[in-house]
Amino acid sequence: MRQAENVIRSQDLWGKSSRLRMEGRGSTPIETGDIDYRFVSHLVKAPATETGPEKLHGTPIVAVMSGTLVEPGYRLDMEALLTEKNQAKIEKFIEKNKSKIDKLKNKLDKKLGPGVDHLFRKLF
Structure with missing residues (x-):
């Protein structure tokens, strides 16, 4: 083409x-x-x-x-509409639960080894 x-x-x-x-x-x-x-x-x-x-x-x-x-x-664009609508909710949830997420990342990092924290950063 x-x-x-x-x-x-x-x-x-x-x-x-x-x-x-x-x-x-x-x-x-x-x-x-x-x-x-x-x-x-x-x-x-x-x-x-x-x-x-x-x-x-x-x-x-x-x-x-x-x-x-x-x-x-x-x-x-319904996909974009749903993504944008929920993005604010996701960010609010993460900010509200930041200390819990950090504790979970540290716990998993100790049990499963280094690198799990890196995977969590990609998700959150």
Whole structure:
């Protein structure tokens, strides 16, 4: 397969409305017209005030645009949506249980030998 020489790329697409903030990026080879874009949107929870920035809902809405310029297609990226939604919960759980996780890593490291701590770092 020949690499497309003429490609339209955008790394800084964005949109803003009263209730939504969106960022996107992607590319389209001119020869084929194939579309490959990804958009991440957040709903506005509270608008900005003089004393504070706007607050956005924690769970992003991820949409993918594919197909061709003639027949574009759109879909929600459910895998990304679930991953992003749960990422904050996982980080909160790890932070809350950091001392327990550290004790468990040390215990396993002593019983199973060095290197277990390295495996845990990859997981957490």
